[in-house]
Amino acid sequence: MRLILLGPPGAGKGTQAARLVQQYGIVQLSTGDMLRAAVAAGTPVGLKAKDIMASGGLVPDEVVIGIISDRIEQSDAANGFILDGFPRTVPQAEALDRLLKDKRIGLDAVVELRVNESALLARVETRVAEMRERGEEPRADDNAEALSKRLSAYRAQTEPLVEYYSEKRKLLTVDGMMTIDEVTREIGRILGALGQANDKKAAKT
Template sequence: MRIVLVGPPGAGKGTQAQYLAKNLSIPHISTGDLFRANISQGTLLGKKAQEYMNAGQLVPDEVTIAMAEDRLSQADTEQGFLLDGFPRNLAQAKALDRFLADRNLALDAVLDLEVPEDEVVKRIAGRRICRNDSSHVFHVTYSPPKQEGVCDICGGELYQRDDDHEDTVRKRLEVYHNETEPIIDYYKAQNLVVTISALGKVDEVTQRAMDALQRAKAA
């Protein structure tokens, strides 16, 4: 299957993308991974992206699109893929459609993870991350550490990232509403959107998503 995953910050896209890609035996392609790979490998696109990032500017669509198209041209995507974080606006969505159409391909589904805005704020603003290892993540409500402010795993200090503060989260949501949400309507016009609730346990959301994708494939 060829799938685009969309949803607001804090919807759990990264987590669900990993599980879904594994269950469907297709590569998970995230924008973050694309940037990191191109920058670490010193590609021309990576160098261009780094220049913009060093200047505190957004990487232009044409650079992001070129990275995505390069990745989608690799052999492991022949049986499908799951895109996470791309496309993030209408220009990128239309570029993806053109890329696929040129190869007589098309998307099978756009999976929209739906989460109430207040829940998004609660999820992100409650996150606490270990200074010693950023993979050690806790939550003041859902998975609190045994001792406040201390990582259960290594004893490191837990802190709240600057972009996890409530006012910043709401600004990120505003950007999502303005830039990314329009692609949902764009794909709805193509009858591709499958919307599911992203509330509940991770495995419950994954099963919900798998069921919805299977229904979309059968249709």
């Protein structure tokens, strides 16, 4: 299974990816997590990304494309993966297409989580409160100002991917306003239906 999870900041991509990892035995490739680890470790990539991420902007395409290209080559990604937070721009999607073509592998589906913008700030605020309760430092970009910039970046640069993958007949849209469990069930249902349709197609050929 090779999937992309698409959705605005706070839509539930990371939450659902963690569940899909368990369900399908594949790896979660989150560019946000990889970049935060690079920032924490103070690597050259982290130094480049730190201020951009804190302000809610997008890290340059060539940086994230480089990270994902290296990560997909690792052996644990051979059985399948869920891309969480990548691609986020059309050039990133095109780079991914080239990468998968070179490896002669296909993408099964792009799952878009649709969530009303008014719910996103509340979710991010809840995450900040939960992290504080656990004694963890909240994310530098989990505040109203950075969230507003993250949303603008999503609308301007990531939302065009809905059409990009719709044209490729890869897009599956899920109502992300349901509870976490309901969203998980719905993703399971549509991926199950996709698997059955693919099996039927394969049986005919």
